[in-house]
Amino acid sequence: MQNSEPQKIYLKDYCQPSYWIVKTDLNFDIQDTYVDVSSKLQLRKNHTVNNDRLFLHGGELELLGVALDGQHLDETAYHCDKEGLTLSGLANEHLLEITTRIYPAKNTSLEGLYQSRLMLCTQCEAEGFRNITYYLDRPDVMSEFSVRIEADKQTCPVLLSNGNELERGELEAGRHFVSWHDPHLKPCYLFALVAGRLSYVDDLFTTNSGRDVLLRLFVEDKDLDKCQYALDSLKNAMAWDERVYGREYDLDIYMIVAVDDFNMGAMENKGLNIFNTSCVLAKKETTTDAEFQRVEAVVAHEYFHNWSGNRVTCRDWFQLSLKEGFTVFRDAEFSADMGSRTVKRVEDVSLLRSLQFAEDGGPMAHAVQPDSFIEISNFYTLTIYEKGAEIVRMIYNLLGAEKFRLGSDLYFSRHDGQAVTIEDFVAVMSEVSGRDFTQFMRWYKQAATPELSVSASYDEQQRTYSLNFKQSCRVTAECEYKKPFLIPVDISLLGEAGKLALNVDGLTNTESEDNTKLMLEIDQAEQTIVFNDVCEQPVPSLLRGFSAPVKLSFAYSEDDLLRIMAHEDDGFCRWDATQQFLLQEINAIRATFKAGNKPSLNPRLLELYTSLLADQDQDLSLLALMLTLPNEKYLAELDTQVDVDAIHQARSWLELELAKALQPEFLACYQRLNELAHEPYSADAQGVANRSLKNKALHYLALDGSTLGLSLAEEQFHAASNMTDELAAFRAIVHCMEVDNTTRRERALVSFYEKWKDEALVVNHWFSVQASVAAASTLDDVKALFKHEAFDSLNPNKLRSLVGVFCNANTWCFHAKNGEAYRFLADEILRLNKANPQIASRLLTPLTQWRRYDGVRQALMKEQLERIQAEPSLSKDVFEVVSKTLADK
Template sequence: MSLQLAPTARYRKDYKPPSFNILSVDLQFYLHDTNTRVVNTMQIERQVEGADLVLDGEKFELVSVVLNDTPLVAGQDYQWSETALTIYNAPEQFSLTIENKINPSANTALEGLYKSAGVFCSQCEAEGFRFITYFLDRPDVLAVYTTTIYAPDNGEYPYLLSNGNKLAEGKTENGLHWAKWHDPFPKPCYLFALVAGNFDCLEDSFTTAEGRLVQLQLFVDKGNLSQAGFAMASLKNSMAWDEKRFGLSYDLDIYMIVAVDFFNMGAMENKGLNVFNAKYVLADPASATDQDFINVEAVIGHEYFHNWTGNRVTCRDWFQLSLKEGLTVFREQEFSADMGMRAVNRIQDVRIIRTHQFEEDAGPTAHAIRPDKVVEMNNFYTVTIYNKGAEVVRMLHTLLGEEQFQAGIQEYISQQDGKAATCEDFVQAMEKVSGKELIQFRRWYSQPGTPEISISSCFKRRNKTFSITIAQASDKPSNAPFHIPIKVEFITASGESIHPPELAENGLIELTEPIQTFDFTGFNEAPVVAPLANFSAPVKLTDHRESSELITITRYATDPFLRWDAVQQLYVQALKDAIEQNAEVALPSALIEALQAALLDNHADPAMTALLLQTPSEEGLATEFHSIPVEGIERVVTELHALLSRALHDELIAAWQRTSAQYVASDIAGRMLSNTCINFLSSRHNSEQVAQAISQQFAAKQSMTLVFGALQAAVHNEHPLAKELLARFESDWCQAPLVMDKWLAVQATTRSAHTLERVQLLMAHPAFNWGNPNRIYALLASFSHNFSQLHRADGAGYRLLIAAIKRLNTANPQVASRLLSPLLKWQRLDTTRQALLRELLTELRAMPNLAPDLFEKIEQSFAD
């Protein structure tokens, strides 16, 4: 038996510019289900003397190689392997034509060119273009593309789409029709796109600030046109917002979005032709929740904003991925905040950082936002690269202010337009326009981990001075001190906000040393310090403040995040105390009173009230422990939910009656509170009033938000109505796959002792499909985040997930890798669970042909 070779790591320090550059590429595709022919003609020039031309290419059949009209001879003029084509003795400038054949129908990994559900579709980021044809598959090779697509003229593929502007279309004498596209802007091959199929098309237009009339086309599966209107409106809002906020306008004559159901990612920003997972396009009130609408708007915006921050300016290498993704997530977050509820959006962003990104920082796959090493590029698409990357950009915005930050963006784009840039280029642009030295700030790009800060204070009544001392530490001992922007509020016990003259207008303190003291004057009494307003830095605050201080912040802080955060800290303190003392969960009476008052306040923001009532999840609470007490976490989270259900029952009923009486499309905040209330109330199984409330809300057919909120509350609280509502929901929506994803997910996330067995049954249900990532994410990825059931003491949760990963190892390794991530914290579990997971991961590691995506993560978990 042959020994399987371990995949090879790549290092950022080893970057070298390409030995050749591809100036232009002319692609011809002759589409066929199993035998698509690709003719690739490249104009190439040498960059380095003496080097052979080595092109990337995998998993297709090579037909011919022609250099300057001369056919090349295998073994003499070129050599090929499973992963590369090497051309010997290439001249300084030349034309190279390669013909090859691929099988799109066999491409279950959905990377490269594939055919699913009757549609030809491509996905090339990060390194998928090498599955289409031989090429220099790296982001710093930018070429001008012309693409001609031929397909049978039989009505199956009326739309033949690619990047750029359409030059021509027509029919051939042998029964084919064709379309020719040209993208005038040089781009890396990961931004190439091809789609062919039969769709419904929603058309509109947008006139840019420069007067360019842009044709807008949104393609969806037949019969889904009525659900495309919100996505189109979101696109137009994105285009207008980017002009107003960032001064950036669209640059082609057409902008297209295609929604497909078989797609590994959320969406892809291919130049002029965005390919979307249908779940981030299709939305109407009857079939999509408010959160679905918010997600559609955010992802539409994200991919559009990439036109400048990702496409016109791209990455030099994949280690710079956060250059485009972190910046574009920040832009997306600002767009969503300007379009919706800024405070709510910010808190939702923070929840992702604290629950998922901090956990990633604490685990074996921890990496900086600009990593130094990688085995499999697809593993780079992490919450660290995206969400922490956005927080780093946000810190720059905080340090520089809006005006200087925008000037920095303009400097960055003007200097790097049409180029492949680095994170250093971005920071240098910010330094140049602001005059602010950011040498220490660069550590956010190179150092992994989550900084931890602690705060102590001293009040001197005689001279009315108040001092705070802030210390920073790191969970990674080798890290040097970070440059941390900390926004603070000072609040008196009576609720007065104090702004001392020494404090910057925006409340900003800049922590640069391991420990620093800041002095302030004008205080008659010691105030309560409320740090990290608007979550001004992705750090942990480790000091244990008194409950009275947190209650003061909850009542009086002007920053909404600070109020929410204070309540979260009170919850976490109560939960941790209950675990450590093996006692029942208890909350301060003042917190209960504050929550009661918020529920009864007709003038309070319902969305903020709902967020104050959102208790820590099991998964979120686990991030508070180095050694994770699984049973303890399950117990206290259940107890806290029951405690609040009892203590707030009357107020929850009153708030639910106030917010659930009538559906109004714009009342997202009201529905947030309604769903929060019904979730708590559903734990009261013997109340006829609660049963009626659940039934009434479930009957709100005009609003999926309310319907699904009632279903989720009943199922997650194991209310007697749950079984009936699940059956009715299935009957109503069995023909709508995206809605049935919610039905699968709500059952997979239930904390019932029978959930695992239910998931096993659902894997055989018609609504589930092993070939469709959306179905796998809905059922199995949802289960992987069901903390107590994944970590069942008998190991059944681990075995279920590992079996799914083995099945997907070769079929779709990207999806398999995502399912693996929640198992990588195994060394923080108790010895019994550690032994179970070590055995299963060792068995997985020994699989023949283990995907590099999985190999890299398993090796990291063992090395930690």
């Protein structure tokens, strides 16, 4: 472990800087092996802070010179160390000039300015700008940026930065320059620069006010045919934001650059978005339906940031969910409008329950507005993004669409050009609605997932139905006692023939004329709601639309769940009832195996699946989700102590037995939908739905290794005209480890790679499919793939596809009792600790849950965590996660 532990940063210690940077002029002189960066900073004293000292953050920089008001300073006039540059005794205003030299090709952390294949590019969020020049690298310092870039014209014909282009020209020795100006104030984390050999595709968008905005997507030549879908998605997002939020784009050009080496998904840099190639390139031959949807969502997300993140930004990084939670909510609503609203909701809740709830239950649990951190990169989490979005969704549902729009309008107008807080956002919602959000703010301040236990009683004589709600939340580091949350519970009561009218004293549904649903507000530790005039014993449909991010407990019987599936019009609740039915069945199978007996299929489950497969009138994408068993990660989240082998055994047995028992039904479904394969490909909701259900049927047909199922998979594999169908068939073949399938399996692996070896994103699928095989040999296969010609051990996409998938998605293999996978992951974390601390830290996640496993696995995981902690030069990123993990009780 390092000698001096990194220090925590606390929200309570926030104070403004002693100086503001009013204007920032940057000059980048790009040479073959280095870049010289000259900055001119117009400083202005912040008179609210009584301090004449200026501290500028610094990183991996070579300082070449410092000048103040035109006078060169020698080394005695300032202090420079690995943390930054300090000047003292300053007056009210100054022009500070700093020249640094940086080496992009050596920057493997991918923070600041670095090299990715044919280009130089930047990633400055959260604290990457300090690796470019000395600066006040904090989000509350908003400055007007002007940028000049010069480089060799042959190696860097494209020179980009934020804002509008001002000037370009030729220089001596085959060099050229381009200058850019961004008229909108921004913090340095939104700065962007790209220089390299790139081609582009153009499009045009006309705003509501009649302005024409040039849309330009930059890619490598080989990817020019994968641009149009992202541009169409961008135009849809721009039109949607004008229609739904009244937000119009504010520059003359909107640029996107596709980058192969990128730690995250994309970055909303003002006017120049930098995207991971996986989130922007798309065509049917190389891109799955899920990836088309991801491209649409991420393009929209980064565009929506132009207002919720750029024009109004964060005061400090404790407010990160101010921009991310709000924008995730916005992009989720956009995606719901573009496709199936129900399917989008189910997918979002599945992610929340499987991964975010686990985050809330582990040592890295933190509030949506955390009170401290060591390394901000560790807080780009599902809690900040997904749970933060759920909190915004609750505000939206409590206020209704009209008042929420009034609140967002006020938020954008009041705080345009400012760096603000979560409290500022909630305050405008309170102002327009008249609601007191004091208790609601606990969603932002208190960590962990609330648990809501519900019990019911029916009084036939009084015709009343009572629901008793008890809420609790586990102890976490930021506070031992959790005060009650305000939990919105959208509810219906279902009788034998359908929904019942709701009559609760003092409560009415003010947002709808529908008297069969009601939004309850549970704001006490224990609370009873009494429904009047209830003519029969009902079944409660709770958390309709997943109205609050809580763990719900209610003793539903099979009959109750079947009633919800039959009569509830909320698609989420119908899906959730199916999942609850399957969970009960898996738990029963586990108990049977544990007792030493052989389980048998529940005939009511067979009847349910048969009826689902026969229903051609509902959303087929939702049907595919209803036919999908809860994954092992979610099942583990429900265990107090995770029984890896029992979960895998029970789930695998049930899935296989369903496949065998319902083979005729799955075959009929597959054949019916496969007849549509000759129709032109479309990524619209109906096309996605057809392929989704068809490939779910194929999965079941090939599951038992039967000649029929594997022959169908092989036929589809070779005949597919789109990556969705090809990859589904490829996965079905490769995941079947039956001896009789060995030749077919090996043939498919060779064929897929040879066909797609020049498409990096498709090859990532090739890695992921192999990493997710549930077989004892998979770890050895993963290690062997490290030596494959297509694998790059420093590329984040490759690491996520191979190491990330194996350790996070293949839970049974990762948690093999010999602990070899734990050692494998620890080796990778230690290797990446210096090369790319962000990726190293994120890969640690599976080990953070070590206390939830049996004693043998606990000991093996703890051994590797302690080995990581003992590393003498541990990065802040890894140190924070491993130290919290070992200290957690």
